[in-house]
Amino acid sequence: MVVKKWFKFARGRYKLRLTLALFALILCFVATFIFFNRHNVSADINPKEEKYLPNIEFSETDFLLKIDRLGVLVPVVPDIDGSDKEIYFASLQRGVAHMAGTAKPGEKGNVVIFGHSNFYENDPGAFKQIFKHLDELEPQDEIIIHYKDNDYRYKVQKQQLVKPTDTWVIDAPYDLTLITCWPPGTIEKRLIIFANLES
Numbered sequence: 001m002v003v004k005k006w007f008k009f010a011r012g013r014y015k016l017r018l019t020l021a022l023f024a025l026i027l028c029f030v031a032t033f034i035f036f037n038r039h040n041v042s043a044d045i046n047p048k049e050e051k052y053l054p055n056i057e058f059s060e061t062d063f064l065l066k067i068d069r070l071g072v073l074v075p076v077v078p079d080i081d082g083s084d085k086e087i088y089f090a091s092l093q094r095g096v097a098h099m100a101g102t103a104k105p106g107e108k109g110n111v112v113i114f115g116h117s118n119f120y121e122n123d124p125g126a127f128k129q130i131f132k133h134l135d136e137l138e139p140q141d142e143i144i145i146h147y148k149d150n151d152y153r154y155k156v157q158k159q160q161l162v163k164p165t166d167t168w169v170i171d172a173p174y175d176l177t178l179i180t181c182w183p184p185g186t187i188e189k190r191l192i193i194f195a196n197l198e199s
Helices: 002-036 085-092 167-171
Strands: 063-067 072-080 096-099 111-114 142-147 150-162 176-182 189-197
Touching (some): 142 176
Parallel strands (some): 111 176
Antiparallel strands (some): 096 111
16 A cells, blocks of 8 residues: 555656656756847847839949958948938948048048847848857958958957947047947947057
């Protein structure tokens, strides 16, 4: 009688342990899925539908950004007004964007270029994640801008996280500034890469 009760008790505990183990396994799968997909979240921005976006005319070979360390080679759309969302989103479908009013390569001042780190999966264009790995750049890494048949070589000086309202980065005392939303899939902050022209 005692043996039967013991077996019944042991079987009940076994079922409880099995249930808990299965629950833990499911929890691990869910956590793993969330971890590996945490950067695939769409940014909290609502672009206008593609049919409303203006057509931007530019030569894709006149202005290029190349970052060998990241495997980046992308057209730069010149003179984009970041405050005009229609023009802004249209330009980022075609490459990265040079901010209107900032210097061009070869001119005195700061060349400011912005691009996506992550954007809506169904949004047109092949450059939705072009700056996704921008944080991997280190001091002295090379950035090349091809502009009007000339190559301008820059060396990374530093990177910095700032608030979206920190517009001082546009006038920072550097020759090149790259800007993207950070972390990828959010618009909480901006990751800034500052670089100087090689002497």
